[in-house]
Amino acid sequence: ERPVWQAVKTYWSLLLGNALEWYEFCLYSFLEPYFEANFFQGSAVVTWLGFAMTFIARPFGGVVLGVVGDLFGRKVSTFLSIFGMLGGTVLQGLLPTFQHGPVAGTIGVSLLVFLRLLQGISAGGEIASVTTYITEVCHPRVLARTLVLMPITSNVGYFLAQLMSFAAEEFFGEDSMYSWGWRVPFLLAIFPGALAALGRRSIPESELFLEAKVQESSSSAISKTRQLLASYWLQIIVGFGGLAAVSVVLYGGMTWGLVSMKKKGLSSSFRILAGCGANSLVILMAPLVGWVTDMRGAAWVQTFAGICIAVVGMPLMMMIEWSVVYSPWSAVALYSLGYSLFGAFLMMHFLQVVELFPVEVRNAGVGLSYNIGVCIFGGFAPMVFEAVSFTSWLPGLLLALSGLVTALTTLVSLRFQSIGKIQLTHLRHEPYFRCCGRESFPFPSLAKTSGSVEPGQDACPHKKEGIQSVVEVEAHDLAMA
Secondary structure: OOHHHHHHHHHHHHHHHHHHHHHHHHHHHHOHHHHHHHOOOOOHHHHHHHHHHHHHHHHHHHHHHHHHHHHHOHHHHHHHHHHHHHHHHHHHOOOOOHHHOHHHHHHHHHHHHHHHHHHHHHHHHHHHHHHHHHHHHOOHHHHHHHHOHHHHHHHHHHHHHHHHHHHHHHHHOHHHHHHOHHHHHHHOOHHHHHHHHHHHHHOOOOHHHHHHHHHOOOOOHHHHHHHHHHHOHHHHHHHHHHOHHHHHHHHHHHHHHHHHHHHOOOOHHHHHHHHHHHHHHHHHHHHHHHHHHHHHOHHHHHHHHHHHHHHHHHHHHHHHHHHHHHOHHHHHHHHHHHHHHHHHHHOOHHHHHHOOOOHHHHHHHHHHHHHHHHHHHHHOHHHHHHHOOOOOOHHHHHHHHHHHHHHHHHHHHHHHHHOOOOOOOOOOOOOOOEEOOEEOOOOOOOOOOOOOOOOOOOOOOOHHHHHHHHHHHHHHHHHHO
16 A cells, blocks of 8 residues: 555544644634624624634643643643544534523633633644654655644545535525524534544554663653653744744635635625635645655745745735725635645645654644744634724735745744754654755754754654655555556
8 A cells, every 4th residue: 555545544534633623713714604603793893803813822832742642642631632633613602692692602612712722722633642642654755745634634624624614604604604604514514523433542652752762761741741841842932933934824815815705795695606616725735745745855845835926915915805895806816826825735734733843742743832832823823813904905015924934934933953053853864855856954873952852863854664665655656566
């Protein structure tokens, strides 16, 4: 069997849970007008603040469930996270609103905040555990091509959230949606969620984790957290900055952008075409981006994408806003093509972050750095975009700045790696930033760095094992051919 297909067959329940996470996160945003009317008494900014509540809890969940995964196994943390996400999603569809009276409405808002926090804790652990799991069990030669399964399933979840919200609007009508129809997409999440939970009972544990546990002396959650913060704080900052562009593009440009189109009067049919077009193109381009990353490296792709957004982001948003009023078909084309290209090349943020940490603290490290970045840049992006939407250029400027942050973070970290201040790769040494046929910013083999390697130690602990795996896979592929 081919390595990528084997990963799908064995770990499908992880990928299904990842799709469910993104389904719920995006569902709230697409149904924002109905939450605004039922829970937040007409305040769009406060409604988007409710959206941000989930992101505020994500770093906490990333650390707690990440430490659980580093202590007891990746399988345990993924099992806990799927139940938290499933409960938090389905129960939102059963909440009382201000339609049932002021007391019921107040209780409903309180419970909504609680459920959003529960989802944030669960999702923070989910993304760290699943990403770590997938990268530790796949072959190094196809590391990026396997990891694109994460953004593919993320976009499937995003696509289904769009489809369900738009379909509910068309089927139930505006009045029914404001009354009760908004609940249905949340309740339907119980079926794929239960399937994912059952499937995770039988997945095998990561061999890298098991080997590390045999070699490692017993440690507590507190000691793991201290080790992470003391030795890998630079890696956490790099992961945080690397998430800026993808978070703002997804939750600011794409998600808030579609809701803004609705408020400007664009019909649901055009919004469906725009959203589905962008997500479909991202999914179709994913294998190509994975191949480019396996040839050039995660840092090269992240830098390229960040520079493109810094240059094109602002004019793209301004042209889309103009087209919504004067040329809806142009708005659909610009949204679909522009955001699909951004989303496709930014999908390697998963690999950039997971590469930063060694196996002993990988789950917690990914959980903390990834979720802080998504919380700050993604969770508050719709609220900030809404607050500055009185001008046509400020949201676009924020989008462009996010690309600049990601590109500069990546380039500065590469410079730090080249002088031995930080180790950016713990899964495979190269490619990471390959240009003109060579690795442009390699980690020096003899350098003393905090939280990285000792003098004389290989800069990439799994490099020899990775090379052997590559040889085995290449031989297998030739035999199959």
